[in-house]
Amino acid sequence: MSSKKQSWKEVTIAGVITTPRSSLEYKTGVWRSQTPVIDYAKCTKCLICWIYCPEPTIVRITGNPEKAVEIDQNYCKGCGICAQVCPVKAIEMRQG
């Protein structure tokens, strides 16, 4: 999706999207008003957040002894479910 919006003469007829997976271009992360931040010192790598994330924007990381997950901020809508379900309160929701 280009930043310049198309005119009615430019848009495809009836808004048909002719390229599959183009929704990936739509960064739903801009909807977020709160951002989850993981405190890796507290994280026990239990992966409960990874299971519960509805989007899912919690991405598993392999081969890094420091962290088991990261948050894909391009698509995280900031719902806060991860912070709620974390058993050790390792995720904090910050404004913005």
Add this chain to the structure above:
Amino acid sequence: MSATKEYNQKALGLRGNDAVAYAVKQANVDVIAAYPITPQTLMVEELSRFVASGELKAKYINTESEHSAMSGCIGASLAGARTFTATASQGLAYMHEALYAASGLRCPIVMAVACRALSAPINIHGDHSDVFGSRDAGWMQVFCENPQEAYDMTLLGFKLAEREDVLTPIMVNFDGFITSHCLERVEVLPDEMVNEYLPPRNAKLKLDVDKPMTFGAFALQDYYFEFKRQQHEAMEHAYRLMPEMWSEYAKLSGRNYANVRTYRLTNADVVIVSAGSTSGTARYAVDELRQQKIRAGALGIRLFRPWPGPEVLKALKNVKAVAVLDRATSLGAPGTTLYEDVATTLYALPKQPTLTNYVYGLGGRDIRTRDIVKAVRETLKLASDKKKVSPIKFLGVRE
């Protein structure tokens, strides 16, 4: 095609319903999705017979409601199928939200509507309340006077709607019972001629598992408006194409149609505007009035959406008075549907004729020549009293 093509045509005795079903069969539709029970007409019954007998190789889907029928048509049409359905009255009302989806998704569905009154009170007879209720749903609409026109407009409807530069659904309207159940002589084209006129649909954008696309995506404040503007353009484009559409069909069939049907407009002082079967009655009234030395003429609206403004203006610009007959009312409105369109069109004139608004024939009540003569005389009286407009008047109601 030979110059003698009209002589190749068979003349059949068909009701409006049969005429449409025959045209749909010849158009080789791929999918018919319809609700089979009242307020359905014999159109889909006849079509189900064609499918059952193998005369028409189409997928016939009996749905549980008109809402589902239209939804099924939308899916089929998006998959590239030539799609038909028929309904009337409450059925059309029940489809209402899906009508907007069909036009917004640019599905070239052809739907025949045997126009009928809306409940309450319950009534099954002819009036235009149902189709006028769908006026703003983004569909093209044509009004047919008789079974022959219903046959011709159905074929032309597919041709027009499916054009890639139109892709807009169309309603083929004809009066419930008066035209739908009335047996008349109908000339039908030979199958091979229709095959040539309507080759199989070849949709550029369609639902296809081998080439996945998204139809019906979300469009919010940032894009919705652009798609509606696009539909507006499609309607205007369809209007621009009409002369070409009519002349192509005339070459094929020998039958000459236009956006409006004019009758004895030369030197007319007063013109009757109407749509549907009443346009025929209006011509009888014109003849009677002419015998009484009243210079009357008639203007039948065939193409209702897109609205043929220039033709209406041309027909009415030099007359003293115009009587618009509407077979539907619009409660609480300043005028009824056809009247408002005529009034809007006439506003372009520096000096507008006297304009009257008659509601007639609700719930299938007959309109007679003498009713129309009375309306014309009243309209002329108003004009001679130097009055421009009148409140909505009712023709044929018991006072």
